[in-house]
Amino acid sequence: MRTRAAVLREYNQPWSVEEIELDPPKRGEVLVKMAASGLCHSDEHAYDGHIAGLVPPPMMIGGHEGSGVVQEVGEGVDWLEPGDHVIFGFIPACGRCPSCADGHSNLCDLLATFTVGTQALDGTYRHHTLDGDDLGLMCLLGTFSEHTVVNEASVIKIDKDWPLDKACLLGCGVVTGWGSAVYTGEVGPGDYVAVVGCGGIGSNAIQGAKMAGARVIAAIDPVEFKREKAMEFGATHTFASIEEAQAAIPEVTWERGYDQVIMTMGTGDGETLGQAFHLGGKRAKIVVTNLHGTAETSIEVPAIFMTMMEKQLRGSLFGSANIRKDIPQLFELYLQGQLNLDDLVTKTYTLDQINEGYEAMRAGENIRGVILYD
Structure with a gap:
């Protein structure tokens, strides 16, 4: 399928919002239509090369703080179905590696794939430019895209009546x-x-x-x-x-x-x-x-x-936290009025306004800018 994404083609050059080709999900993967994505400073570090070696180099799709709706699930994903509402945890949690088993899923071994941004299980790509170049994903997610394919280890299912425009914030900034x-x-x-x-x-x-x-x-x-x-x-x-x-x-x-x-x-x-x-x-x-x-x-x-x-x-x-325990728990605290998510969002943007959003962040004008998708 074709969708649109913000692509980092060169360091310190504006995000390029363009059409891309997106492959369907394979085993253990999920196709998600994005609802919202936070504009986190970590993507700015990727943009300027400050953390080169930890995240994919250009060419890559940015974004790691997002929420959306499941469109399709790959083979073996039996706990999600189309229509489910989800939040991405920017740290995946496989549940099987030594760190996950020891109660420190924020240090999951799947972090090793962050450096290239491929799919976690087979080391291949699902996102491509229209002329055939593979695109890496920030934190294995690429939330600066209208649709994305991610591994199920990065996905947290939430209630369908929870607001997705606030849900994205729990993927990184709030929990961290x-x-x-x-x-x-x-x-x-x-x-x-x-x-x-x-x-x-x-x-x-x-x-x-x-x-x-x-x-x-x-x-x-x-x-x-x-x-x-x-x-x-x-x-x-x-x-x-x-x-x-x-x-x-x-x-x-x-x-x-x-x-x-x-x-x-x-x-x-x-x-x-x-x-x-x-x-x-x-x-x-x-x-x-x-x-x-x-x-x-x-x-x-x-x-x-x-x-x-x-x-x-x-x-x-990730605040030494656990995506499967702490993301739902903090959302419940928000719904009970004990955690303030509303005032974190200073301004919302369209995907086409992503560079404007980062200019505002650099100027100290936003606590958190958020991209809202249709």
Whole structure:
């Protein structure tokens, strides 16, 4: 069949919205008509080559935060049928590899196929340009396409009355941010929490910290709009820089420092991570959720703090969460009014407006832009 997709043909060149050829699903695969896709910063990293080697190079279809409706299922997929509503988890969960079996499905072995973007089971492609070139998929999904074929390991079935325009947010940003606080950071009642970077991931780290019972949540971001939104999501204090937040530690934390410092900037760098380390108090957990460039081979962390104050440096992929448990659970919290998804969506776009959406993200104008499909 033919459909339309946003293709990255060259690094740092506008997304090319064009017709593509899409093969039917094979064994273990699902054809989905997309309803919505979030414009996440991770696709910006793919766009500028910042994480080259971790995701497919050009030519590729972007997008990894999406929801839609099943159109067709391949052989062996007996738990889904046409008409089912689904969310994609940007980390697949096969349920059989050592990480999945050990309760860490966010580190599923299928991640190994991210680098080329082929179908997970047979290493071939379903998406092609009209002149026959194969197209890789961001996170095995390619949600910047009106239709896509994905492995069933990436699919979560949801109730048909759940709104698909909000459902897409749970494929990456919401769970990643929320889990960074609740799971990786282990925020508990009465904790002091600092969140560095208050876009789509950071806003949900704030929501997670609030839900976990933090007494202080400091939102740190240079963009005033994002600081204002952070207060709506549960922040108690805002600061324009790490230096400003550090100067206020005696007043805000009773001189103790923060129990969790959650790094959710658009792009991480070693120098800033080293600065953020100073925000943490004794036994603080410094959670690194934002991506650092693959070319960065060192970070500037004052190692003496790790011994003398038992500070901990923790990585967090997908918020250390489980797509099959946490995506439905968080959607239920939204439906019960305990989780705010509505205010995460700053503006919606058509697929043809994808470059406009990313310009707004670069300018700090969006918490999350969302593409809505017909």
